[in-house]
Amino acid sequence: MTPAPTPHIDPAKTHLLKEYKHDSPLLGCRFDPSGQFVFAGAQDNNVIRWHLDSGKKTLLTGHKSWVRALAFAQRRGEEKKGKEGEKRTSQSSSPCLLFSADYAGRILAWPSSAEGPKPAHTLEAHHGWVRALAVSPNGSRLASCGNDHLVKLWSVPDGGLIHELAGHACHVYNVVFHPDGKHLISADLQGIVKVWDLAKGAIERELDAKILYKYDPSFRADIGGVRSMALSADGTLLACAGITNVSNAFAGVGNPLIVLFDYQSGKQKQLLRPKTPFQGTAWGVVLHPTGFIAGVGGGNGGMLWFWKADNAQDFFSLKLPTNARDLDLHPNGRHLAIAFFDGAVRIYSLEK
Amino acid sequence: MWCSYACGSSEHNISRRGFFATALGGTLGALALDPLTRPAFTHELNKQQKRVLMIWLHGGVSQLETWDPKPGTKTGGPFQAIPTSVPGIHVCELLPYTAQRMHHLALVRGLNTAEDDHGKGYYLMHTGRRQEPAMKWPHLGSVCAKLLGSSDNPLPGYILITPRGNGGVNSEDAAFLGPRYASVALSDGHAPANLDRPAALTEAADQQRHEFRIHANQRFLRSRRTAQTEAYTHSYDQAAQLMRKRDLFDISKEPPTVIDRYGRHDFGRHCLMARRLLEGGATFVKVMHTNYDTHHENFDFHIEQLGEFDRPFATLLDDLHDRGLLASTLVLVLSEFGRTPNINRNYGRDHWSRAWSIALAGCGIRGGSVSGKTNADGTAVTEGQVNGGHLFHTYLSALGFNSKKNFYIEQRPIPIADPKAAPIKEVLA
Structure with missing residues (x-):
């Protein structure tokens, strides 16, 4: 799994490369910036680290609830990687911190490559679930969001609270930093995407992803939300993933959808849907540096889809062994990690 | 079995008097002597009248x-357990307000109803029996309307506040007890239709019309009296009295601060209406909160639904307690069944009736008690296993009835509760 500078990528040739197993369903997964490890958050409250070459499995134990959000901050601040975006091609192997967050409102910071990782510090971050984390491009700030309707900014070096951004009216599901370092993007249950001016700590504008939300009058409940969010490396495209066309909230009867925005104008550029009908939610999305978009879904099984930005229908899809719950792109751009309900992280190769 | 005739004979008429283990006579006799004590008397009578509040988590x-x-x-x-007002009893973190009222509540944790179908589970939890091809059993609400209600109460004996639907009467709920004890649904908490006299109709004209109808009815009933016609006649009298109590259905009569305490969402409004109705003399009020059928995204949906349930329910308990009504009001928090311990691939939980729980409070209930126990992962009952029949006996016992008694329909004895079951003594005061 050594990073290669000039990958020969062909999504239509995607195939399973490796599989790493845990004995509890997984919720989220991320490669570390060095590309040596893949991390996953699980329903047994553990974070699991696998060394990609050796397969060595290490448990990071300390959370009190389920873990989905993972993000890395490199101490020298060269290359950073947020939960939902900022996919880079870092070759760095410098020490870095892993931030993991749980549904009990806590964020733990870990030395990500240590032999027996212990939490370096703990943040009592949110009231209720922490849904997502992201690290700023210069590595100095951590953003978190959660069920208390808040987005919070933290100092990476000391874990101090820098700013609390209030403005969402419901659970905040995702957060990413824009590569310009001046803006933060957050998205919520109701599909409202807010762009924050970090210098002012104020909302600059809103984008409309409400197609990913519905209030189901039969069940009297909210369904949907921006379940995954990613930016292109140049910051021109923003993708929000989730479920749409919901006809039965409590059975999850609906279809996956990725709303692709032109970030500058804030307008929807494309609604990316599976070509073959699929019932479920798009739980993960990444934008590949070569221009295609990959998404995974779970519902009645699992699927991996690939789209081009100018076409609403996928140009290739791959049936997965079971429900997929998250997706990440390796720093080398050649591999995808997918977290599954069956406790596995599977690594897929995009190479010809 | 349907009610063919409600003749009011001693065999048919299962009166409150016959079933109450405690008597009201002493209180009534003493207070009725002094007219100056009338407000206190009304208050005291209201406290003595037993009533039931059912919260149905649909x-x-x-x-x-x-x-x-x-x-x-x-x-x-993913959720934590939190301590409650009773040391040693923990509930889910989604119920922080209710947790602080645990001293009023009893939990039945050993419930095994062995019925995973919505319709059948609903029937079982309302009647204490399984569905049978040859027999329809009355709902608890109808049973209470019969046993606790009085003929001079203008309010329907069994009131159902639903978040949707068309409202109206559902006679099937009363089965052999007859349509007089059927549930009356208030759709979205709206008052029954036409409670106000039409503007064009004067009070005098209305009275004349009423008297003429009584005259015609009496002539008709001399030869064609049935349970249905009797219920029909009664409904007119009830409607006339109900019109005089229409403010009970209007929660805007409450101060804004009170409405805020309950919450301005549907369930909050419906709980507040329930309190007004119970305070106004209603016998049985059921408030439905929907929906909990979370095969998908169980945890997100329970955050939302229980977030809506918790505070209004706790507020309702407080208000009943503060008004001195909780001791005479049996409170039930029920559902058709629980949900699977297993978490499915869509973060959901499916139907599960083998090991689940309900909560009780108020009249005849030992607050802060727990009956039954499940194993470490909640897949089976390990102690104190009970079913829907046990619950029905428990409700009746809590209200002061001998639950082993019978109804008599056409001189045929019909056990009020399943004879194979018995009350759950651990939760009874």
Whole structure:
């Protein structure tokens, strides 16, 4: 799994490369910036680290609830990687911190490559679930969001609270930093995407992803939300993933959808849907540096889809062994990690 | 079995007097002597009158996200257990307000109803019996309307506040007890239609019309009296009295601060209406909160639904207690069944009736008690297993009835509660 500078990528040739197993369903997964490890958050409250070459499995134990959000901050601040975006091609192997967050409102910071990782510090971050984390491009700030309707900014070096951004009216599901370092993007249950001016700590504008939300009058409940969010490396495209066309909230009867925005104008550029009908939610999305978009879904099984930005229908899809719950792109751009309900992280190769 | 005739004979008429283990006579006799004590008398009578509040969590609420949490286990889900006002009893973190009223509540954690179908589970939890081809059993609400209600109460004996639907009467709920004890649904908490006299109709003209109808009815009933015609006649009298009590259905009569305490969402409004109705003399009020049928995204949906349930329910308990009504009001928090300990691939929990829980409070209930126990991952009852029949006996016992008694329909004895079951003594005061 050594990073290669000039990958020969062909999504239509995607195939399973490796599989790493845990004995509890997984919720989220991320490669570390060095590309040596893949991390996953699980329903047994553990974070699991696998060394990609050796397969060595290490448990990071300390959370009190389920873990989905993972993000890395490199101490020298060269290359950073947020939960939902900022996919880079870092070759760095410098020490870095892993931030993991749980549904009990806590964020733990870990030395990500240590032999027996212990939490370096703990943040009592949110009231209720922490849904997502992201690290700023210069590595100095951590953003978190959660069920208390808040987005919070933290100092990476000391874990101090820098700013609390209030403005969402419901659970905040995702957060990413824009590569310009001046803006933060957050998205919520109701599909409202807010762009924050970090210098002012104020909302600059809103984008409309409400197609990913519905209030189901039969069940009297909210369904949907921006379940995954990613930016292109140049910051021109923003993708929000989730479920749409919901006809039965409590059975999850609906279809996956990725709303692709032109970030500058804030307008929807494309609604990316599976070509073959699929019932479920798009739980993960990444934008590949070569221009295609990959998404995974779970519902009645699992699927991996690939789209081009100018076409609403996928140009290739791959049936997965079971429900997929998250997706990440390796720093080398050649591999995808997918977290599954069956406790596995599977690594897929995009190479010809 | 349907009610063919309600003749009012001693065989048919199962009166309150016959079933109450406690008598009101002493209180009534003493207070009735002094007219100056009338307000106090009304208050005292209201406290003595027993009534029932049922909160129905429609679709099947998860016992693991409410009354029997199992944090840190494979089946426990992401939520924590929190301490309550009773040392040693923990409930799910989604019920912080209710947790502080645990001293009023009793939990039944050993429930095994062995019925995973919505319709059948609903029937079982309302009647204490399984569905039978040859017999329809009355709902608890109808039974209470019969046993606790009085003929001079203008309010329907069994009031159902639903978040949707068309409202109206559902006679099937009363089965052989007859349509007079059927549920009357208030759709979205709206008052029954036409409670106000039409503007064009004067009071005098209305009275004349009423008297003429009584005259015609009496002539008709001399030869064609049935339970249905009797209920029909009664409904007119009831409607006339109900019109005089129409303010009970209008929660805007409450101060804004009170409305805020309950919450301005549907369930909050409906709980406040329930309190007004119970305070105004209603016998049985059922408030439905929907929906908990969370095969998909169980945890997100329970955050939302229980977030809506918790505070209004706790406020309602407080208000009943503060008004001195909780001791005479049996409170039930029920559902068709619980949800699977197993968490499915869509973060959902499915139907599960083998090991689940309900909560009780108020009249005849020992607050802060727990009956039954489940194993570490909540998949089976390990102690104090009970079913829907036991619950029905428990409700009747809590209200002061001998639950082993019979109804007599056409001189045929019909056990009020399943004879194979018995009250759950651990939760009775």
